[in-house]
Amino acid sequence: FQKDSRISGQVLDEQDHTQLPGVNVRIKGSNKGISTDATGHFAFAANAGAVLVFTYVGYETKEVTVSDKRNITVNLLKSNQGLNEVLVVGYGTQKKANVTGAIATLNAQHLDERPIARVDQALVGQMAGVQVKQISGAPGKGFQIKVRGTGSINAGTEPLYVIDGFPLEVASASASGGFSQGSALDNINPNDIASVQVLKDASAAAIYGSRAANGVVIITTKSGKAGRNRMEFNTYVGWQQTLKKLDMLSAEEWIDRAREIIDYNYVNPALGRLATDDPAVRRQKLGGFDFSKIYDARWYQPGHPGLRYVDWQDELFQKGLVHSYQLSASGGTDKVTYRISGDYLNQDGIVIYTGYKRYSFRSNVNLKVNDRINLGLNLAPSYGVVTDPGAEGKDAQLHKAVSATPIVEDSVGLETGVVPNARYAWASSTVSPVAVLREQMGEERTLRTLGSIYGDYKLFDGLVFKSTLNIDNADYRRKAFSPSIIRNGNPGTGSSRTFRKTTLVNENTLSYNKTFGSHDIAAVAGYSFNQTNFEEARIGGSNYSTDDIYTLNGATTLTLSDTYTRETKNVLISYFGRVQYGFRDKYLLSASIRRDGSSRFGANTKWGVFPAVSAGWRVLEEPFMKSIGAVSELKLRGSWGLSGNNNIGDFSQIGLLGFSNYVLGTGEGALVKGQTATNIPNPDLGWEKSETIDAGLDLGLFDNRIFLSFDYYRKLNTDLLLSIPVAAVTGFSTAITNIGKVRNKGWELELSTRNFTGAFEWTTNLNLSHNTNKVLQLGPNNTPIIFGNFDNMGHHITTVGQPIGAFYVLENIGILKTAAEAASSTIIPGEEAGDPKYLDANNDKVIDVKDAVILGQPDPTYVWGITNNFNYKGFDLSFLFQGQWGNKIYSTFGRAIDRQGSGISDNSLGIWRDRWRSEADPGNGIVPKANPIKYGRLKDSRWLYNASYFRLRTVTLGYNLSRLLKHIPGVNGGRIYMSAENVWGKDHYNGGFNPEAINDSGDDYGAFPLAKSYILGLNISF
Amino acid sequence: CTGKLDVKPISDPSVVNFYRNQQDFEQAVNAAYNGLSTYPTRHLFLSEIRSDNMYVPGEGGTYDWNPVNNFTVNSSNALMSSAWSDCYNTIMRCNSVLDNISADKVPDETVRNQFTGEAKFIRALMYFDLVRFFGGVPKIEHLVNVTAAQSINRASVQEIYDLIIADLESAAQLLPASYSGASKGRATLYAAKGILARVYLTRSGPVLLDKGPVLNSNEYAKARDLLLEIINSGKYVFINNYAQIFSYDNENNSESVFEVQFKSGGTGTGTVIPAEMLPGSYMRANKIPVASGNDFKYVSNDLISSYPAGDVRLTFNVIQGFTDENGNFVNQNYFKKFLDPKRYGVDLRDWGINQPVLRYTDVLLMYAETLLHTGGSQTAVDDIVNQVRTRAGLAAITGVNADTLLEERRREFAAEGLRWHDLVRTGKAVTVMNAWMAKEDEKKVMKPMKNEFILYPVPQTEINIKPGLYDQNAGY
Structure with a gap:
């Protein structure tokens, strides 16, 4: 028996040999341990034969048996490529x-x-x-x-x-x-x-x-x-600005277009009215003012006296300041480990008066009561504030700013339309978007607490019972107010919405892990109870007596239809089990089963069973592979399984009644209660089934310097919950049924390479996935589901043989350049020269809704990302490029900013410069005429854009400050970095800001652009 | 534990425990009345705008109603599907009452009869809309499920009328003659008789389209007798002030045989009619909250010039030009019949004014019409028309014929959604519309009216449900 004697050493990174500070060094089987200092050194007493365990975040754990050598160097391997992960x-x-x-x-x-x-x-x-x-x-x-x-x-x-x-x-x-x-x-x-x-x-x-x-x-x-207590402080500060501005007509170009329409309206029909008539003459001939037939004489006076030309986008976008502070501390003993953290983030939006703030805290504590019992508590309260007075979506201020008339009266400037200022006579009804964002209130605050308490008890070797109790409670509050001065002097309106969402989950598992010789067995069985309650309250008020008070006591009328409380609840009860078996780490098998009962399902379909099996073969472990030294991993995988989707709403299966009130009685009458069915009940309603088969390959070469994973899958989703169109004679236009079938199939590739190791390190991670989506079955007659807002026809179709929600519009094939062309072409009744030309897809010599064709799909067929990391002498540089292709986006925003016959007031996309003006001046042959149209508009492919893009999502340059900071007492390390997001890239979406936008019935109607940001950050560890 | 999975809806009532007692059925009947809330807008879009009373060719954008005006409407127009599905949704509400009501659930016979009569009255009103707009439609007399509905094709016009007449005759038996106090506004037996008279009048006209609502059935005498019963009932009084009929403070007045009840105040029971008829600039100038206006729904010049000088109905019904918020005079004509600028509710879509379905003046004028067709007294006809003219501030006339009567109806009922139906049932829809178009379609966007356009197209969404189930109407 030898006495403890002193052992010292240094811990280095195995690849670049940098010193690793703060590595936990512990003697196995005891609670004796220390951390390495700023230069990676450690020294303490240990017996020869003792096993030292070195653990460090991001590195693989290493065990070293103490020999006679009293000074050792330990190299740790970064764990991100490690299969022992x-x-x-x-x-x-x-x-x-x-x-x-x-x-x-x-x-x-x-x-x-x-x-x-x-x-x-x-x-x-x-x-x-x-x-x-x-x-x-x-x-x-x-x-x-x-x-x-x-x-x-x-x-x-x-x-x-x-x-x-x-x-x-x-x-x-x-x-x-x-x-x-x-x-x-x-x-x-x-x-x-x-x-x-x-x-x-x-x-x-x-x-x-x-x-x-x-x-x-x-x-x-x-x-x-x-091990040693660690503290980290991270902070960053920077700004963000809009990635994109839409090209709209300038004020001069707007005037040019407005005059064209005004003259057209004035001289047609020919009643002795001439385009050369000046405004005074026009007023006299018309017997009054009509902005659609009379122009503003000031447009043509030098310096347009009394008018101000405005670029509303410039007025709305801003450089937003972003700053964030995070502090954490962690550490512990063999008995207790802890990590606590707090964070504050303040982000000003790229649109004025928008922003986001977050305060969050987390405490994870684990307590080893004795060899058998382990207890833990995770608690994470957080508070977020989103400020958005109404910038995004249809008729929100970003839409308004883009489409607003770019001219205001100089006397009121940007306060146009704000009481007591009148709006410009030729302008749309839009009140200054700048003023609306400033005066309107829209604030959402969420206080959320996530908490888990758990305990596990080791019954005997390998068998552990674990019980957890979890709660997620979100308290949300939104307040909104719109004062009278931005409502043409009509009294203000306000609203308040709160909800509390509480999810309670109790899970109890029994798990068994044991190795018998060459056989590894891991098994788990359990029971789970989930319950979510959602309670919501709304109050809507109007007729505010003053603009000074936004709370609802200032309202003199409550809007009954927007004043209510609602509650809903769902319960899920589950039993589950899984067995994993491995033979010599070579042949791997896994099988699982779960039985779920859900309150969301119909009376006849309360319970579902979801089995899965998978197998793997680590070919590498076969004797014949030993001779192929280059291969460091080779595994084949295959799996089959059935899972479900119960996200179908809480009471879809029940025939609900809705309030449908009427008015009766003398005088103004009084409200009488009415109730009627609002849907068709379905006692057979159940979950959607998803059956997946997957075949995969993992291949590592040259000590995993090249590591590749490839998967091929086919996912068949059946019993889709479809709101199928039904004959309206039932009283309803849709009914919810489990009927459809959709197949997704595709492949995924992940490739990581360590291109250079050593002092200069370069790693690359690439992921590429391909997916195709095909609808195989719909309702009883496979009736296509056509949907999409506006203009009498849907522009999405879900139909057998096509991807979900494919675009379904008339194909625009240029414009009718001349009257002769209009006369000889198949047209929509009423179309004439300067109107769009459409493909007569069904060749019936009529252009109508039946000529809609499928032109692309909303989901990308390829999605990819590639990250490159470089490290050299304390500098690190990384790039993340990502993108997608194969999909399109339909800009319903085009209805506001790229529409034929949109009239005089609203502004249009810059492409309208090249519009058709006359047979002699047909423009670019793509953009139709501005003058009023005489045909019923149909949705066409002009608003359909290629949604492919690539983007340099993030680029970060950092420098490791450890060398500079090591002399400061208590400081362990640090890093300073500069980062930029979205600074470079390309998309084809000229009809809106963001090719991924969704904000109006699945389409884009005035989305917020993405932010381009520039950040300076600092991490310091103590 | 499994019991915990039986979660009942907390905030939504469900059909499981409904249709049990008198109170439930009263609510179910009220919901059927609520289904009438789309009646006035339906007749504004599909009758008033379709007719020569309004010129709505489309300016500043294309709206659903422009092709209705221009005779370029197609089967995917949203107004077609809303007319079809709103009517059938209301029919479902009526059938829910009729299928479920029984003596053990509503033991009081008077009450039970009233509920049954009301449901049949509303159902008949909906089928009458359907047959006039679409011709023969699927005949649904009971609640149907999704599968059953897929094998019910269009019935003939005659079969739909059979149902309408049976329902209205039954309603006339079951309903009370009048209501008092809190029940005012419900359908009476006279409402049923009056609508039935309108049905007979519609059937009696000359046939322009064999699948259309007009059958040349010569049932003027049946209509006459029903109308005379109403007149002789003493329940209705001719109001001598035109404006008083439409006053916000005089709803369900003695002139009203049946009207759709509305109330403002953010309760979801207001009507949008005044705002549908007037442009945003007018609303803004009158400080009525408006986001964007329903501009360009002009009253036709032809209607305006049809009013003789001094006709009080012109100034009451139509606004001829107005001063906008910037102080400029705008020389355009709009209906303001149902507007009282002081009486808007929480927003532009919330007005409390009831909308007439059948007025006593209409009963009188229809009666005069039946007299003309059944060889009645010319003096009686002239007297009725002169009563209406006198109220309007016009001199009396003699020798009223079908044409002058139709013209008087046009002036009297402007903006009430009757004009198109009147043109169709009198066989004048093609000639009158084409003559008017030639005069007034200065934008040259309208297509010629032809016989087929008496009906609208069956909505494409319905045709798509099961191809081949419903035939499309001719001309579409």
């Missing part, structure tokens, strides 16, 4: 090498070193098969995430989020873009995230049963590690 799967963990399902992993290591406002933002472009759409550039708004294409037509398409084992309520993005009941990722601080994994195929996800069909996103937050 442990992945969190549903209800357990698994070594990456042994995974048989399709799981995408986000390298979250450096998340805290990037200026990211939301977790969803961090996922953009990072994982194959995971499409993250930034549907709005408005600060604080949620993203839409789709895993392996669109699997549902009417039910939700958002994945299930599981944070530290807690499955959150699945929120559906509404057709108008946002998440009206909150997004699962609201208020979550990206700096608290340790890892993100996406379970893509049914074999990985089916353990989550009826909620797994759209994929499962598993988020693990950072926790403390035994």
Whole structure:
């Protein structure tokens, strides 16, 4: 028995040999441990034969047996490529090498070193098969995430989020873009995230049963590690501005177009009125004023006295300041580990008077009571404030600013239309968007608390019982007020909306992990109870007696239709189990089953069963592979599974009654209550089924310097919940039924390469995914579902053989350049020279809605991202490029800014410079005439744009300050960085701001542009 | 534990526990009346705008109603599908009452009869709209499910009329003669008889289209007798002040046989009619909250010039030019019949004014018309017309014939959604419209009126449900 004696050493990075400060060094089996100093050195007493365990975030754990050597050098290997990396799967963990399902992993290591406002933002472009759409550039708004294409037509398409084992309520993005009941990722601080994994195929996800069909996103937050206490401070500051401004007609060009229409209106029909008549003559001949037939004489006076020309976009966009501060501390002993963190983010929007603020806190504490019992508590309160007085969407101020008349009376300037100022006589009814944003109130505040308490008890070796109790409580409040001065002097209106969403989850599992010789067995069985309550209250008021008070006591009338409380609730009860078996780490098998009962399903279909199996073969472990030295990993995977989508609304199966009141009685009459059925009940309503087969290959070469994963999948979604069109003679136009079938198939490629190692390090991560979507079956007669707002015809079609929601419009083939061409072409009745020319698709010599053709689809067929990281002598540089192609976007915004016959007042896209003016001056042959039209407009392909884009999403240049800071007592390391987002890229979307925008019935009607940002940041660790 | 899965809707009532007692049925009947809230706009768009009373060719954009005016409407026009589905939704509400009501649920026979009569009256009103706008339509007398509905094709015009007449005759038996107090506004037996008379008049005219609503059935005498019953009932009084008939403070007056009831105040029971008829600039000048106006729904010059000098109905019904918010005089004509600028509710779509479906003046003028067709007294006819003219401030005339009667109806009922139906049932729709168009379509956007355009196209959405189930109307 030898006495403890002193051992010292240094810990270095195995590749670039940099010194690693703060590495935890511990003697195995004891609680003795220290951390390395700023130069990576350590020294303490240990016996020969003792095993030292070196652990460090982002590196693989290493064990070194103490020999006689008293001074050792330990090299740690970065763990991001390592197959020993442990992945969190549903209800357990698994070594990456042994995974048989399709799981995408986000390298979250450096998340805290990037200026990211939301977790969803961090996922953009990072994982194959995971499409993250930034549907709005408005600060604080949620993203839409789709895993392996669109699997549902009417039910939700958002994945299930599981944070530290807690499955959150699945929120559906509404057709108008946002998440009206909150997004699962609201208020979550990206700096608290340790890892993100996406379970893509049914074999990985089916353990989550009826909620797994759209994929499962598993988020693990950072926790403390035994050893030295660490503190980190991260901050950044910068600004953001709009990525894009739309090319609109200038004031002079607007006048040119307005005059053309005014003269046309004035001289047609010919009643002795001449285009040369000046305004006074016109007024006299018309017997009064008519802005559509009389122009403003000042337009043609030098310096247009009394008028001011305005670019409303310039007035609305701003450079917004962004700053953020985050502080965390972590550490612990063998008994207790902890990590606490706090963050403050303040982001001014790129549009005036918009912004986002977040305060969030998290505390993760784990307590080892004894060898058998482990207890933990995770608590994360947060508070977010989104300020948006109404910038985005149809008739919101961004739309107004783009389409507003670019001329105001100089005497009132930007305050046009604000009481007591009249609006300019030739302008639309728009009140100054600048004033509306300033005067209008729109503020959303969310206080959210996520909490989990858990305990596990080791019954005997390998068998552990675990119970968790989780709560997610979101309290949301929105207040809005519109004062009289921006309402033409009509009294103000206001509203208030609050909701509380509470999800309670209790899960109990029994897990068993044991190795018998060459046989590895891991099994888990469990029971889960989920309940979500949603309570909402709204008050709408009008006739405010003053503009000074926005609260609803200032209203003298309550709007009954907007004043109510509502509640809804759903319950999910589940039993589940899984067995994983491995033989010599070579042959891997996994099977799982879950049985879900949901309150959302019909009386006849309360329970569903969701099984899955998968197998893997690690070919590398076969003897014949030993001779092929270049191959460091080779695994074949295959899986089959069935999962469900229960995101179908809480009471869709029940025949509901709606209030349908009437008025009776003498005088003005009194309200009498009426009730009538609002839908057709369906006791057979159930979940949507999603059956996936997946075949995958993992290949590592040259010690995994090149690592490739390839997956092929076919996902068949059946029993789709369809709101099928039914004969209106039933009293209803649609009925909800489980009937449709959609297939997604595609492949995914992830490739990571370490191109250079050593002093200059260069790594590349590439992901590319391809998905095709095809509808196989719809309602009883496969009646196509045609939808889309405005103008008497839908412009989306969901029909058999085509992707979901394909674009369905008339194909524009130029314009009718001459009267002769109009006379000889097939046209819409009433069309004449200067109007658009359409393809007579069905060749029936009439252009009408039946000539609509399918032209493209809304979902991309290819989505990709590529990240390059460079490291050299403390400098690091990374680029993330990402993009998509194969899809289109329909700009219903075009209806406001690119419309024939839009009249005089509204402004139009800059392409209208090249419009058809006469047979002699036909413009570019694409843009039709501005003058009034004589035919019923149909939706055409002019507003359909290619939505492909690529973007340099992020570029970051950092410098490791460790060398500079090492002499400052207590400081352990640091990094300073500059980062820019969205600074470069290309898209083809000239009809709106953002090719991924969704804000009006699935389309873009005046979306917020994305922000281009420039950030300076600092990380310091203590 | 499984019991926890039986979560009942918390904030929505459900059909499971409905149609149990008198109170439930009263609410179900009220909901059927609520279905009438789209009646006035339907007749504004599909009758008034279609007719020579309004010139709405389309300016500053193309709206659903422009092709209706221009005779270029196609089967995908949203007004077609809303007319079709709004009527059938209301029919479903009526059928819910009729299928479920029974003596054990509503033991009081008088009440039960009233509910049944009301449901039949409203159902008949909806089928009468359907047959006039679309011709023979699927005949749905009971609640139908999705599958059953897919095998019900269009009935003949005659079959639909059979249902309408049976319903109205039954309603005339079941309904009370009048209501008092809180029940005022419900359908009476005279409302049923009056609508039935209008049905007979419609059927009796000359046939221009074999699948159309007019059958040349010569049922003027049946109509006459029904109308005489109403006149002789003593329940109605001719009001001698035209403006008083439409006053916000004089709803359900003695002139009213049946009107759709509205009330402003943000309760979702207001009407949009005044704002549908007037442009945004007029509304703004009158400080009425407006986001964007329903501009360019002009009253036709022809209607204006049809009023003799001194006709009080012209100044009451039509605004001829106005001063806009910038102080400029705008020389355009709009209907202001149902506007009282002081009486808007919470917004532009919320007005409390009831909308006439059948006025006593109409009963009188229809009666005069039946007299002309059944060889009645010319003096009686002249007296009725002169009563109306006197109220309008016009001199009496003699020798009223079908044409002068039609012209008087046009002036009297302008903006009330009757004009197109009057032209159709009198066989004048083609000649009158084409003559008017030649005069007034200065923009040259209108297509010639032809016999087929007496009906509208069956909505494309309905044809698509099961191709081949419904035939499209000729001409579309």
